[in-house]
Amino acid sequence: MFRPRAKRITFATMRNTQLVDNLKQLYDTFEKNGGYELKVFCFHYDRSWKSRLLFFWYSLTSVYYMATSHLFIIDDYFFPLYTLTKHRKNVVIQLWHAIGTLKKFGLSLPNADESVIKPHTNYDWVMVNAEDDRQAYADAFDIQKKRVLALGDPMLDPFVQVPIDRELEHKRRLLYSPTYRANNVAPVKAAVQAFIKAAATLTADWEIYISIHPYVNMRLDNQDLPANIHLFQDPGRVKQILPQIDVFVTDYSSLLLNFSYFERPILLYTPDYQTYIEQQGFYVDYFNYLKAPDFENATHLMNFINHNLAHLDLDYVRQLKKKNFPNLDGHNSDRVYQFLTSINRYGEQES
Incomplete structure (x- = not known):
């Protein structure tokens, strides 16, 4: 029923009621440069009963944003994304909300294979902070290592x-x-x-x-x-x-x-x-x-x-x-922005 729009970019999270960290920093970079239709989807899923009831409605809403966006950018687990077959022109970017590789996450968890629906699917690109992180994120998200890019985490830019x-x-x-x-x-x-x-x-x-x-x-x-x-x-x-x-x-x-x-x-x-x-x-x-x-x-x-x-x-x-902290120049968000604006809905840049 809906097709992706070339200039629509959605920033989505189920961690908070507003954009924070990587999503907020990258959103501000897109907004500053202009030229795109920016959408925001936020829902704080805290596993309470109220949250579980609201989750169904917000999941349906998020599917609409996924269907109509050229870039759909997330920062964590996003269940609705794993339940569907997306259009080939919908490009999903996983920024994740943390840096480094300490505790296991995603499909690296001991009980990951117990899920009825396989999580962390439908990602096209994953952004990480350092070169040494790439293999762990590739394993956690079952994605080719060449699709994991060490461009730096945008949320770290203000630190400098x-x-x-x-x-x-x-x-x-x-x-x-x-x-x-x-x-x-x-x-x-x-x-x-x-x-x-x-x-x-x-x-x-x-x-x-x-x-x-x-x-x-x-x-x-x-x-x-x-x-x-x-x-x-x-x-x-x-x-x-x-x-x-x-x-x-x-x-x-x-x-x-x-x-x-x-x-x-x-x-x-x-x-x-x-x-x-x-x-x-x-x-x-x-x-x-x-x-x-x-x-x-x-x-x-x-x-x-x-x-x-x-x-x-x-x-x-x-x-x-x-x-x-391999990058201390304050330009992580610019690097991610430059990459995302270099790919289009008809063909993607290989890395």
Whole structure:
């Protein structure tokens, strides 16, 4: 019923109610240059019952955008795309929402073959940040390696405008960002509760931000929290405050690689490592690759911050930055834009 329009480009996500990160940066680049009909499709699927009911309607809407767009650009899992046979002139671009290759994702997951409908299909091109990432993404999305292009992640472009050195204020800022666990919110809740309780033992003056993954269906209530602890679920906000953070704490989130740009302390709080490695797995020898201080117990983590943080050698962070930031020129989005505008609906440029 519908055919792709040569100048229509749709930026689509089911991670958020607005464009953020790679999608937002690339959208702004297209808008700045002009000449295209830009469409935006956003729906935050959080696995709640309300979200599941709305999902059906939004899925139908997204199919219309897919059918009528020359370029359909996404940044994560996008279920409706995997259920159809798209027109050969619809070109689908996967930007993904994270950099690097730490935890396994996509078709590399241990239980990936259990899906009734095969996910991560219908991609024409995948954009990654570094040359070393290409093979892992090719495997995760079952796509030819030549279709995975290391042009740099657009969301990293603003980093080059942020000074690495930051004057320590009276109140220092700590960000704790636990990652998503498929269909199991219990470990996240337990870890967050233990973290909040242990944070009371911090001796210095800290502002603490706890960012819950957008796919975790977890009730957020800041009313009973201490005034210095801020609990939220907004991937746009977490990226916005990242440059102002003094210490980053996570379990397995690839956001730590983004944060490595600032050459500031990265600490690991991994109370469920053995379970996580069995259910999810990693592309790398996790602790050996990161070489970051690691804690299974939140109290031990806070004790380290109190007594050892000031003397921490940050060479391990600088090494992570060297591995994961091959492009520091602020032109990742321009490179992706130039490639996407060089392909057309009748023939594609080979790489």
